[in-house]
Amino acid sequence: MENNVTIDRGILDRKTKIKRFFVKNMVTIMFIILSYIGFHYSGLSVPFFMSELITRFARNGFLVLALIIPVMAGMGLNFAIVLGAMAGQMGIIMVVHWGITGVPGVLLCVLLSTPLAIIFGFLTGKLLNKTKGQEMITSLILGFFANGIYQFIFLILVGSVIPMVNEEMILSSGVGLRVTIALNDTIRYALDDVWRFSFIHTVLIATIIFLIIYAVKLYKMKKGETADAPTDKSKTYFNLGVVVALLAVTLGVMFSESRINDLQVPMITFAIIGVLCLFTYFLSKTKLGQDLRTVGQDRHIAKVSGINSDGIRVLAIVLSTLLAAYGQIIYLQNLGTLSTYGSHEQVGMFAIAALLIGGASVTKATIGQAVLGTILFHTLFIVSPLAGRNLFGDAQLGEYFRAFVAYGVIGLSLAMHAWKKYLQSKDELGM
Amino acid sequence: MTEKAMSFSTAWKSFYAKAGLPRIVIGVFFIFLNIVSIVIGISFGSLMTDVIIRALMNMILVLAMVPGIRSGIGLNFGLPLGILCGLLGGVISIELDFTGAMGFLMAILIAIPFAIIVGIAYGWLLNRVKGSEMMVATYVGFSAVSLMSIGWMLLPLNAPEMAWPMGMGVRTTISLEGRFNHILNDFWRFPTGDMDLSFGGFEIPTGLILFVSFMLFVMWVINRSKMGIAMKTVGANPKFATASGLNVNFYRMFGTVLSTVFGAIGILVYAQSFGFLQLYLAPMFMGFAAVAGVLIGGANVRDANISHVIIGTFLFQGLLVIALPVANNIMTLGSLAEITRLVVSNGIILYALTQVTGGD
Amino acid sequence: METANFVLQMKGIGKEYYGTRVLENININLAPGEIHAVLGENGAGKSTLMNILFGMSVIHSTGGFEGEVLINGESANIKSPVEAMEAGIGMVHQEFMLIPEYTITENIKLNREITKPNIFSRLISNKLETLDRIEMNKDAKKALKTLDLNIEEWIKIAGLPVGYMQFVEIAREIDKSNLKVLVFDEPTAVLTESEASNLLDAMRTISSKGIAILFITHRLDEVMEVADNMTVLRDGKLVGVRKKEETSIDELAEMMVGRKINKVEKGTNTIDESVYKLELKNFSVDMPGEKIKGMDLKVRKGEIIGIGGLAGQGKIGVANGVAGLYPSKGEVLIDGTPLPLNNPKESINRRIAFVSEDRRAVGLLLDIGIDMNIAVTAMQNKGGFLKHYGIFSQQDTKAIKEHAEKMRKELDIRCTGVDQPTRRLSGGNQQKVCIARALTLEPEILFVSEPTRGIDVGAKKLVLDTLVKLNQEKGMTIVMTSSELGELRSVCDRIAIINEGKLEGILSPDDSDKDYGLMMAGNYSKKANSGGEVE
Structure with a gap:
């Protein structure tokens, strides 16, 4: 039989390729430009901005990563990580009540x-x-809905039905928790303060590690020892290029007088985020990861091939909720104040907006997109009130703008996904 | 079991199947609160007045759900779009220095063209995201509210009750005192403030009742017109509608525009009773309350009619109105009404979502 | 015969759905390496038989089946498709069970991935074992090679030609080490001719390795080319088993179709031989699964013409195209003047009414009353049932009710009242509501598709009688599409058979079973072209 298929991949001309790259990454590119403009008009210094960004990344990175698994399982963006955040806060409330401090306190929260x-x-x-x-x-x-139940428990049941005596935490009426609970004396910076290390050296070490990884990967590819398609090669080259460039910048900064050299990072928090990245990556390489993806691609086929698709979906949400709980603990130990009835409210929306800005969609999200998205979204968060004040004389305007950006990017992404889905179903039905 | 008991149990079952557990729970809870409020001696008359006013001032917003559901776009979580148009109408009416009934009328007349334009654009979008309308609508609503927040800051408005004495933008809440505050509530109010007591504080806001009844009647007429029936057909079964020679996208857009226009009028009726125009982030979650209202009345994602609106609004708003003084009397806790609102409204929406397909 | 020689035996298989018998005492024996064809019209029971073999839940949730399935001589109790897979029975699906975004390897190894353990998998669960992609690729390569398929295993499915997708499906099945029986369900339906011939070659290759093949199809020439034995089913009964050497296409065709015909009591209708009411010229309809690819047909005024053919050949597309529901091309003439295509409203205005084959999805508003169901199309297109108040119009509730009552009486619609939602009606009564709606449009041409699908015997007769009556009393031209040949032959004046999206030929109701069989299988024109005798 003569069955030769020529596949047109890899032979697209350069122009189309570049065009495709821009179209595909439109949202991300737009936000890079927006962030740059915002940064320019905010008048912030680079070191100050970087230190803010490091803090915010350490705070929020974990929560954004918690969204990836349900996307893999085809369940879209899990707005219900709010419930995970509530679980985290419940842990914190108990730990603060019992007065357990430091690392043991955080571990008990977990x-x-x-x-x-x-x-x-x-x-x-x-x-x-x-x-x-x-x-x-x-x-x-x-x-x-869960927010209502949560308020019911902590505003009405605590102190009346659930016995709890704690002057600092309970409202003067004896019923219900205070609106804010300070974590200063208990778990604030419990993780962050374990080990702070020079930022620039951390980046240096990280880039060198990645350099080695990609070099090994390329070497293996050359010898033909990988299972990847040959077309993945250019991607690896691209990544390698980015890492080399980053390395060059890092070295440049190191040998300059920049105050960036004084910046420090909370190593344990970053390490935990790193471990979660590794875990997610590892998961995607396992049988379970493949099952998640299969269910995400086509529930019916998964079922026919003997995968328990309902069970896999529940598992994906359990994992996501669990990670969100830990993420919220990391978030609050850094922030230092628990806004009892508010801290969890925006968690889902902000994490989702960050993920989407990184270039993810309702059906596909990667670790890289989560990391990039967190950086871009929080850049915007840092710069927009200042840029708003400098440009229009009102910081409030910048805040409205950033709220609009968060909602808008989610709305846009959902609409684009829905449109694609609608066009597909229209094709199938011929309507 | 005796025959009588049998027939009672089958009657109960069919009622249960029709009403669904959440609605029965809400109904029973409502009755329970009513009894408690009488037992603990809250002035029943004034409480009922509150219930009537609260229900009526919200009713047109809830009514705006009807054309959306009937035309097949589902629960219109994008109601804030209509609300923004209404607020814009109100703000412009004040800026042009209209007062009293004229102010209210002009607010509506100015708001409607905005609502039609926005409704067409919104309908165009919803026709392209069939099957995911609710999620897209929610975020379109959120985005529009936050975008309009920027708009409120930049609008060049100068009327003294709207502009900040210094700085830019419009105030967060604009008092309607001297404009069209209570223009409907106080029209033919009976009995008037001086001669009450004989009714135990019970008052009838005749103007509000008349206006809301008129809007309900308008919707009733639309539903029975040729276009209304076409809209209902499109919503009930788009394939059937196509085969019957109807333009599905046109009637979906028609429903969306109607919903947006009613949303715009609804917020003005709400505002005249409330006494303030609430700008910036206030409209963000108003859509959810309207959705919950119509669902509690017995509507679902596919079908809604005017009786659902009336029953649902009275039940839901009544619950919230009564919960407050009752809770205050029993536990002196201010937030119970807010918690009830969160749990009841979102609970009923969740319930409705599980009834859509019930999985595969 | 000795039991142990057969890899698969189905003994005395029978099945009832809610009291309706769909299969009765079917026996099939399959030896290793044998290619065995199962032939039959739509509704002959082929798919029910396969559902039983694969333990589909639709069988077990409706009370199981009669008889016994033996694998290698041992009784097998298969309760789910997964168990069928474990027992060594594989299926190449008609609709591909492939994930487009996955590579060929990933699809071949779907839920049978090769994994290697790591620390976490040892500690927590073997679900956490890492995929061994290199080994998986090797296996995939091997399976592709067995099929002589020269294609890289890391290519994604999306974008592959349909023929290749079919081969990937087959590769997945033969990669299963325990595969004993492979079922091909209408495998060539979606393939081009050269792809189909490649497929037949692959079937031979597979059977030469000792794997038995069950080949479900209606293409008789393919059967004669590749199958060793064939079993013919009709109306749920076993008609016969033939060896390839002992039979012919003609015999198989006759076995497939043959049946007694109950002529409906019929007066005479007046057909105007000189005038064509409806003409289709080079008419194409892009209806998924039922495409029409350029056909011509002339319908005389006052006749009942039947449109028959096997599922997927396009017969359903004709009426849907003329009604404007699916994208169409070509020319449609009504009384000699062209009808604008793809415009349902225009079709209705030209007095065409269409009763859809998909009653519940297209034909009815399920949650709305009978009265409105009947009136709404006429109201929207002809302005009936409305009262006018200046620029406003309101529904004329009284007229709608009265009309519905009239229809209820005329068509004998059984209901608690004309405001009853149509969802709660039986299939037959639902169909009558659909017909009532079409009649309310006062059509000159009535298209009815599958008018008796899913309704009981009594209602069937009533619906058919109604059609005949309309034809005779009102002179309505009727185009009736049906999968049930017997039904067409009992009612129609002429029957057009559609095959592969084209008109295969037109037969009279009295023509022989053989001719019908050959036409439906698409062998009629082939035979005529090769100089064979046509009766």
Whole structure:
């Protein structure tokens, strides 16, 4: 039989390739430009900006990464990570009440929030299995609903039905928790302060590690020992290029007088985020990861091939909720104040906006996109009030603008995804 | 079991199947709160007045859900778009220095063209995201509210009650005192403030009742017109509608525009009763309350009619109105009404979502 | 015969759905390396038989089946497709079970990935074992090579030609080491001629390795080319088993179709031989799964013409195209003047009414009352049932009700009242509502598709009688599409058979079963072209 297929991949001309790259990464590129303009008009110095960014990245990175697994499983953006954040906060409230401080306090938070997050995640997963095709709106509304229950518990039951005596935490009436709870004396910076290390050296070490990884990968490819398609080569070259450039910049900064050299990073927090990246990467290479993806691609085929698709979906949400709980603990130990009824509210939206700005979509999200998105989104967060004040004489304007950006990017991304889906279904039905 | 008991149990079952657990729970809770409020001696008359006014001032916003659902776009979480148009109408009416009934009327007349234009654009978008309308609509609403927040700051408005004495932009809340505050509520109010008591504080806001009834009647007429029936057909079964020679996208857009226009009028009716125009982030979650209202009345994602609006609004707003003094009397906790609102409104929406397809 | 010689035996298989018998005492024996064809019209019971073999839940949730399935002589109790897979039965699906975004390897190894353990998998669960992509690629390569398929295993499915997708499906099945029986479900339906011939070659290759093949199809020439034995089913019964050497296309065609025909009591209708009411010229319809690719047909005024053919050949597309529901090309003439295409409203205005084959999805507003279902199309297109108040119009509730009552009486619609939602009606009554709606448009040409699908015997007769009555009393031209040949032959004046999107030929109801069989299988014109005798 003569069955030769010529595949047109890899032989596109350069112009089309570049055009495709821009179209595909339009949102991200737009935000890079926007961030740059914002930074320019904010009048911030580079070192100050960098230190802000490091703090915010350490705070939020974990939460953004918690979204990746449900996307893999085809469940879209999990707005219900709000429930995970609540589980994390419940852990913190108990730990603060008992007055356990430092690293043991954080570890106890993790321990306490784990079973809660698993239960919340399980229930969320079950609910989402009942509303297939409408997972996102369900998870969004579920977040609001859970917020009501949460308020009911901590505003009304605590102190009246659930016995709790703590002058600092309970409202003067004896019922309900205070609106803000300071974490200064308990777990603030518990993780961050374990080990702070020079920022620029951290970057240097990280880039060298990546340099080695990519070099090894290229070497293997040359010898033909990998399972990847040969077309992946150019991507590896691109990544290698980025790493080399980063290395050059790092070395340049190191030998300059810049105050960036004085910056420090909370190593443990960064290490935890790094471990989560590795975990997500590892998961995607396992059988479980493949099952998640298969369910995400086509529930029906997954089912016919013997994969328990409902079970996999619940598992994906449980994992995401669990990670969100830990993410919220990391977030609050850095922030230092728990806004009892507000800290969790915006968690889902901000994390999702960050992920989308990094170039992710409802159906595809990678670790790189999460990291890049977190950086870009929080750049915008840092610079927009200042840029707003400098440009229009009102910081409030910048804040509205950044709220618009967060909502707008989610709306745009959802609409584009829905449009694509609609066009596909139209093709199939011929309507 | 005796025959009577049997027939009662089947009647109960069919009622249960029709109403659904959440609505029965809400209904029972509502009745329970009513009884408690009487037992603990809250002035029943004034409480009922509050219930009526609160229900009526919200009713047109809830009514705006009807054309959306009937035309097949589902629960219109994008209602803030219409609300923004209404607010814009109100603000412009004040800027042009209209007062009283004229102010209210002009606000509506100015708001409607905005609402039609916005509705067409919004309908165009919804026709391109079929199957995911609700999620897209939610975020379109959120984005529009935050974008308009920037707009409120930049609008060149000078009327003294709107502009900040210094700085830029419009105030967060604009008092309607001297404009069209209570223009409907106080029209033929009966009995008037001086001669009450005999009714135990009970008052009838005749103007509000008349206006809301008129809007309900308008919707009723639309639903029974040729276009209204075409819209309903499109929403009930787009394939059937196509085969019957109807332009599905046109009627979906028609429904969306109607919903947006009613949203615009609805917020003005709400505002005249509330006494303030609430700008900036205030409209963000108003869509959810309207969605919850119509669902509690017995509507679902596919079908809604005017009786659902009336029942739902009275039940939902009544619940919130009564919960407040009752809670205050029992536990002196201010936030119970807010918590009830969160749990009830989002609970009923979740319930409606699980009823859409029930998985595969 | 000795049991142990057969890799698969289905003994005395029978099945009832809700009291309706769909399969009765079917026996199939399959030896290793044998290619065995299962032939039959739509509704003959082929798919039910396969559902039983694969333990589909639709069988077990409706009370199981009668008889026994033996694998290698041992009774096998297969309760799910996964168990069928474990027992060594594989299927090449008609609709591909492939994930477009996955590579060929990933699709071949779907849920059978090769993994290697790591620390986490040892500690927590073997689900965390890492995929061994290098080994997976090797296996995929091997399976592709067996099929002589020269294609890289790391290519994604998206963008592959349809023929290759089919081969990837087959590669997945033969990669299963325990594969004993492979079922091909209408595998050539979507393929081009050269792709189909490649597929037949591949089937031979596979069978030469000792794997038995069950080949479900209606293409008789392919059967004669590749199958060793064939089993013919009709109306859920086994008609016969033939060896290739002992039979001919003609015999198989006759076995597939043959049936008694119950002529409906019919007066005479007046057909105007001189006038064509409807003409299709080079008419194409892009309806997925039922494409029409350029056909000509002339319909006389006052006749009932039937459109028949096997599923997927395009017969359903004709009416849907004329009604304007799916993108069409070509020319449609009504009374000699052209009809603008792709415009349902225009079709209705030209007095065409269409009763869809998909009653619940297209034909009805399920949650709305019978009365409005009947009236709405006429209201929207002809302005009926409306009261006018200046520029406003309101529905004329009384007229709608009265009309519905009239229709209820005329068509004997059984309901609790004309405001009853159509969802709660039985299939037959739903169909009558659809017909009532079409009649309310006062059409000159009535298209009815699958008018008796899913309705009980009594209602069937009533629906067919109604059509005949309309034809005779009102002189309505009727175009009736149906999968049930017997039904067409009992009602129609002429029957057009569609094959591969084209008109295969027109037969009279009294023509022989053989001719019908050959035409449906697409062998009629081939035979005529090769100089064979045509009766």
